[in-house]
Amino acid sequence: MSNHEVIQEYSNSIKNLKKQCIDAGMTEDEFRRMYLNSLETLDDADRPANVQRRAVTKYRVLLVGLLITLYIVYDYKSIYSSVVCNLQEYIYPGLKLLRKMSIPFISLFPSLTEYYHETCLIQNPYFAVVDMDCWPCSTVTNIRQVYDPKPVSQQQTAPFIYETEQQIINMEMLKQMYLLNKETFDKESPKILTNNKYYSSPHYLFIDRPIDDQSFYIWKFNNMNVAKVLRQVIPRPKVVPKFGQSTERFIIIDTSQRSFNIPDTECSFSFLLALSGSREIHLLPAEECKHQCKPLKVELKETYLLWYNWWYWRPAVQSSLGNNTFIAHVGSYC
Structure with missing residues (x-):
């Protein structure tokens, strides 16, 4: 059954219910108040379940993130080595792709090309070598x-x-x-x-x-x-x-x-x-x-x-x- 048919059936049911209530001596204002109250009751009944479901999902995500963080901190060296080894062959193609993607931006701001050859854009005046052999x-x-x-x-x-x-x-x-x-x-x-x-x-x-x-x-x-x-x-x-x-x-x-x-x-x-x-x-x-x-x-x-x-x-x-x-x-x- 399509959504349109479901809505149409629901509308017909409300009309029939309204007719029965009016035949029983209820006014339209009373029926309207009764109908709105019933909708609020349904909304109040569903809300706690939704809130509880969202809270559980949030705690699960936080727990998974905490476990991943602890694993990375505990086994950082092996993870770093594995990532570097697997990504090594993609570094040059990735940088080549990045350079091609930056061409339109560089065309708009050609003065940025002067930084291509800079080994260090900002020098650290407080840099010092520890235990330097003099x-x-x-x-x-x-x-x-x-x-x-x-x-x-x-x-x-x-x-x-x-x-x-x-x-x-x-x-x-x-x-x-x-x-x-x-x-x-x-x-x-x-x-x-x-x-x-x-x-x-x-x-x-x-x-x-x-x-x-x-x-x-x-x-x-x-x-x-x-x-x-x-x-x-x-x-x-x-x-x-x-x-x-x-x-x-x-x-x-x-x-x-x-x-x-x-x-x-x-x-x-x-x-x-x-x-x-x-x-x-x-x-x-x-x-x-x-x-x-x-x-x-x-x-x-x-x-x-x-x-x-x-x-x-x-x-x-x-x-x-x-x-x-x-x-x-x-x-x-x-």
């Missing part, structure tokens, strides 16, 4: 100068300097490099950190910047197109092996003569190359090694390169009494 820096007492530099290996942790064959690059040469490759720089590296407070553009730095400006700029590059342009004017240093140089580079321009810290690089083996001007550099021991290692200092002259490991030392450029602009290139090797 012997590589504990025996170093000065920064030696090398006269016949060779490609270094990852075992070379002691800092040193040497004079490179790098040509001097001043602001005018940087400006010409930017103008010749303006489209690439504006697209790939459009932001320059100014005084560690705000971002400006390459156009402002080379075109709109006031002549008497006293600031320092950190221009970060993190892609292959810009790396190819920089390689034409800043060749790979001799101490950096042919393979392993990080794509991440920095150009630092300082006209403020104030002290500032060199940014950490992607790889721990880093170099600071003076392209123009000279400044005193202090290598400060890392927080974990400051009680075992001593701070070092060196005068970094034009075209000189300082090789160091930022895992143990953090370089800081010191203030200067002169008025020359200091331009440096920062790179790293893994």
Whole structure:
């Protein structure tokens, strides 16, 4: 029997009942009150059963969830290993699918692509290594100068300097490099950190910047197109092996003569190359090694390169009494 037929039969039954009550001397208002009271009685009779049924279901779900949680906590290692092993072959296809799904979103917000190459979007300033072995820096007492530099290996942790064959690059040469490759720089590296407070553009730095400006700029590059342009004017240093140089580079321009810290690089083996001007550099021991290692200092002259490991030392450029602009290139090797 269909729902329509059931409803029609129910309606006919109510009509017959109403007719019988009216024939027996009952008014329509009395019948209506009696009918509504009967419906409320049925609703009150069903409600406790429904409430009780829902409460039982709720407690069952909570109990099952608690048992699953206790099982996961008790046997976490085996469950984690099993999940990782079974999902290993799906990681790459899943990430590939996610990348394809994100293409429409990236098309709407193309500026988000600058974060593709970021290993860490937000650094933790309170990060420290527990029980860090500081012997590589504990025996170093000065920064030696090398006269016949060779490609270094990852075992070379002691800092040193040497004079490179790098040509001097001043602001005018940087400006010409930017103008010749303006489209690439504006697209790939459009932001320059100014005084560690705000971002400006390459156009402002080379075109709109006031002549008497006293600031320092950190221009970060993190892609292959810009790396190819920089390689034409800043060749790979001799101490950096042919393979392993990080794509991440920095150009630092300082006209403020104030002290500032060199940014950490992607790889721990880093170099600071003076392209123009000279400044005193202090290598400060890392927080974990400051009680075992001593701070070092060196005068970094034009075209000189300082090789160091930022895992143990953090370089800081010191203030200067002169008025020359200091331009440096920062790179790293893994």
